[in-house]
Amino acid sequence: MTSREVVLQNVRRALSRAAGLLPTTLAAPRLRIPIMDRNRYSTLFGQNFEKLGGKCFFVREPGEVVPVLAELLQGKRVVASNAPFLAACGITALPQVQSGFTDREALRAACAAADVGISSASYALAETGTLVMLASPEEPRLVSLLPPMHIAVFPRSLMLANLDELLAVLPNPAEQTSSMVLITGPSRTADIEQILVRGVHGPGEIYAVIVEG
């Protein structure tokens, strides 16, 4: 008998269940989505994002993104994801920005050496100040992870109320991507003497730029 058969048989024996028996009906998931003015989402997101130690900028149109970030990016090595929205904002055209990676090793080397990673986001959650990152050819995983600073630039239309609204929009995230990551604040630890330290493995500094138009 294989280990698979042994484990499943032991489970069934313990539960006195025959193979192939269907479970009893399970109540539909109860999603708790607050009724709230959608226009308030980005304000609430900004408050929560900053409470966690991030910094949030609001701009009216894509053209305003680069001026807002100019100072942060001065003299830095920057990697940007392939999200079309970043190109639309003019970020990928900046001289210090590397972008357009399609090869894993090249992307990894660039991210490991970069000071800043710029991505867009798939969604953002107002209630918790969370960025939702779905991995895709446009949005690799390491851009928001390896550099010590992460900047997410995205339109306000991606804002959702909370985790349950995300799960209502994406009932099964696995159908779309191999990796969905929720980012709620900068990387942190309190493993030594309960003292909070930011940037232990992931970025210690995070920024969000929300484009209103």
Place this chain on the structure above:
Amino acid sequence: MTGQPSETINQTLGDARLQLAIYSATNRLMTHRAGAVRADLLPDYQELRTEANQLKKHTIEHLDHYLELFEKNVVAHGGKVVYCSDSQEVADFVLALAKERGTHLIVKSKSMTTEEIHFNERLEKQQLEAVETDLGEYILQLAHQRPYHIVAPALHLTRYDVAEIFSKNLGVEKEVVIEKQTAIARATLREKFLHADIGVTGANFLVADSGAVVVVENEGNARLTTSAPKIHITVAGIEKLIPRAQDLGVFLTLLGRSATGQPLTVYTSFLSGPRRNNEIDGPDEFYVVLLDNGRSKLLADPEKRQSLYCIRCGACLNHCPVYRKIGGHNYPWVYSGPIGAIITPQFHGVLKDPWLPFASSLCGACAEVCPVKIEIPKLLLKLRAEVTDAQRRQGEGGVERLVFRIWAWVMTHPRIYLMLARIGGIFAPVLPKVGPLGKWASQREVPKLAKTSFHQWWRERK
């Protein structure tokens, strides 16, 4: 109770620095939790607990179905599921895979399940380096210690201990500034992440309808472990299943708040299968090891199987007056505190550490804060009964039984009882100061007997 707890308990109790460390860490975690589940911030808290309990109950009672559904969906997304009956099978699988791929370095993110099976030691014996990457776990691995707490593994160590451990093992100067210690770990481990071929994680949840592994963390080491190496292996107990991705709202809302008071931890990764066709990074191979290691035994008892609902938030440890005094290392296994006291005897047999279910004041704080409503005190009582029964079968516990038989006899013979009560009344004030009772009395206020007994008062009342 017979069978003695570890001798080191007295050392822990007498170590003022350690007592302060445990006290302040658990206090902080309790305060954070209380602030996060406040009724004005989370009005549905009690409902969420009930829902989480019902979802776990349903899943555990139909576990075979959800295991197979999970497996089907992992395979559909290009991953593989490996069932393992015990720790040896897990080690064999990982070693064979590492050998086949010519791997020597494995990065790991915090996983209680791999602690449970001494994963690292098994691999090290075969010349495979398995590096813990959670800061606390990394420190413990260098110091050859096991986690002190499910959520705060190194809470018993100070920055000075860490300075010693780093300098001894990493060849760096003694550094006592915590930010700089963290930077040392970041730099050292970053190299490991970029050179490892296999990443091993645990799982907080296995989502049946998506074939997904959910991992929550604050540092980013689990993201790196699952994103940088070419192979990702999850090692998880079979009880980690939940039915649907949409159930995550309930569990994630409770887990972060119960553990550290965070509405969501910094990173929540929802991973299913290797990278898809056009994704630029992520692993090429994705394995989920489903480990039994005694869990199916626990399933057989309809009442005790609720021990498998645990989502490892650590809240019961923080709120336990026993854990808060004796700390994590005096418990016999990796799972400490109230949850350890109910699962350890079920995994190892009640006679291995018979004192364990008795090491509780049954105050009920654990059950009150448990996010999935495990009835811990009730299970402790049940396990106490099992210990006593097992000892009787072994011919132990004779003295205790004799004492209670005498007690029962006295209580059913009023005259004898009255006579003994009168004698007892005379000697009671001096009794506790001698013999084994003296030890007991030295830490407590001895209850004073009334001048007149109830019987006397009743007779003399008019």
